[in-house]
Amino acid sequence: MKTTTDFKERASGRPTEAQSGAAEWLRNRLGTSPLEEIAAEKTVPRHRHSLWYYFGGMTLFLFSIQVVTGILLLLYYRPSAEEAFESVQFIMTDVSFGWLVRSLHSWSANLMIAVLFVHMFSVFFLKAYRRPRELTWVTGVLLLFISLGFGFSGYLLPWNKLAFFATRVGTEIPRVFPFFGDFMMRFLRGGDEVTGATLTRFFGFHVAILPALTTLILGVHLWLVQCHGMSRPPGPGYENGKTMKFWPNFLLRDIMGWLFALGLLAALAAIFPWELGEKADPFASAPAGIRPEWFFLFSFETLKLLPAHLWFMEGETLGVLAFAVGAAFWLLVPFLDKRAARGLPSRAFTAIGLLVLIYIIVMTAIGFLA
Amino acid sequence: MKARLYTALSVAGWLALAPSTVLGQAATAKSANSCVECHTGLDEGLAHKMQGDIHVEKGLGCVGCHGGDPSQADQDLAMAVSRGFTGAPKPSQVPAFCGKCHSDAAFMKRYDPAERIDQQAEYLTSGHGKRLNQGDQTVATCISCHGAHGIRSVDHPESRVYPTSVARTCGKCHADPNYMKGRLPTNQAEHYEKSVHAHALTKKNDLSAPTCNDCHGNHGASPxxxxxxxxxxxxxxxxxxxxxxxxxxxxxxxxxxxxxxxxCHGNHEIKSPTDEMVGTSKPATCVDCHAEGDPGFTGAAEMNRSIAALARRLGEAEKLLARAERAGMEVSRARFGLTEGHDALVGTRVLVHGFSPGLVKAETQRGMSIANQTWKQGEQALEELQFRRKGLAASLLVIGFALVAVYLKIQQIERAQK
Known part of the structure; x- marks a missing residue:
């Protein structure tokens, strides 16, 4: 059956679907021409630091792998203390390519967080958060927090010994907050202790609440990126006026990066399949060397190194409160960096960013070596 | 006014002091505990030793065992026979001395309804008790093992008869060549220390592992x-x-x-048994009695072969699984299966005590089938590993090809754009 558009096209003398194939067929029905026009007009600044632009797309690509592999894992995973470990074991040993799906999910989760940090710091140092992209930064930082939430909740899901005890330590931390600390701990655990109720709850966070939040905030983030385009850094050396067409030049380069990431993921999954460990036993004593995932290691090490009492409060309480203040500061950077907002060099914020980066690297290294 | 007030305060002061002066005079005749007051002076360590003594903890003082009247400050009155004083018993009197209470069911029930009261009777059947009855005043009595003062409950880690201390307590006499001269050899404690039982007890802290009294009895100790x-x-x-x-x-x-x-196992120096104890050459103990050609010799050879073959196969399966595990393969279920194989090996080692090659063979065959199955799982894991590596190589080839294709496409597009 011919559509009205087809008749119009015949009348206008433009090529019909029979002439231009499947692409035209889809274009006629989905009305994608405006998007194509945006893509055709969209350009990306070209300068000596253009490389950093690819990390946003890379994060999105790895997130897509998370979604696909996560859905596949859902077909077999059973979220209860009695069955979680066994179901993951079943995925790893009996399900065809189950080992690959799980290893890809775990490796790409870690790579995604690593790439996300690179993306965030590149945006920070290139001052891409300055007006009018303040909300792009805020949504990006919120996506980082959500990703850390994904990491924290996903770590427990295989219900193995290390994850169990690390979650026990991790869910204890909010207790230091005055007034609502105890409530937060019980809210996370679904009770006073880490039990099967915690696992079910974390599963809910991991597959429903956090994905819903991500969809919403990621949608806003991507829309803002399209609205404002890529930021050209302030300062001399960047105002050369050179650009690159988004389609096909930039996107094809993006695809090259994604293909490289895919190859790296395949190699990691095949050579170093993600370990399962031993099943969690709440009555067993805590094993030696409990530590959280690497992206929480810097904060974990900080809390470990703080003295029991500092000034007028407990060291741990002070540490957690300092991290909370630090996170709030990081979220509000575009509103605090007035010089960058005016397009002026902002050395103080560059120094702060460098200090934060060095601190994270050093404390993570100490955590690994400890 | 001031002088009158001073006089009133002085009288009140004397009245307040008067009762204490009267009590002070009485203290020369009465004492809170004259045993403690005098004996602390004589033996400074005694009071310290008595802290934690089970009898003291239960409220029994010196008088509970030795009689007398500790409320008397005068030594003669306090230690008068007329006031029940018995003094320190001679070795021959010790069993009855302790048995006064420990053999009295009604008395012991006040402290522990489940407490045994047959220790004295049992002691008299022991090697020690018999020699004591024959007039040997040097043999062990209750206090030789439990101590005289500062006796701890038997389940107290500081007790001389706590499991980890028993060998030392017995060895005080039984490892002393001078003391045991003309009686018994003195190498038991030394041998025991090298045994698998002592290792379990003292190194692994397994309090259920046997020590001297578990084989010889405690109060009725005899070989x-x-x-x-x-x-x-x-x-x-x-x-x-x-x-x-x-x-x-x-x-x-x-x-x-x-x-x-x-x-086969010896007595005090019981070593951890090995599979080599069964066989046809030393250190097999079978050859102590059996010689080539007799059915026992053939049976020993057969049992040795079966056990060795199973142990070897389990070891090979273990190594294969370890290799697969090191390569990142998930083999925990195969490992669990292997524990059943090890159970079969342990079962076989127990069945050796039936000295029936047929019985041993049946169990080793069961273990062998598990070991073979595990071996197969290990091989499958390694095959899967090879498959993964080939799959990876193929995937990387495809990805590499796609990368080059995209790169060339970019070059082509950008040339056209120029």
């Missing part, structure tokens, strides 16, 4: 007779004892007057 050795060992090694009693060795050992378990 087990040759015929009862299997019963003694069998209190823990039940299955081995049961198999031994049904075995052809049971009757022949009895005829030979051979000490059952002792013949």
């Amino acid at each position: 087990p007779g040759v015929a009862s050795v299997a019963n003694v060992c069998g209190t823990c090694h039940t299955r081995q004892a049961e198999l031994f009693r049904k075995s052809p060795h049971n009757e022949s050992f009895q005829q030979l007057g051979q000490g059952e378990c002792l013949a």
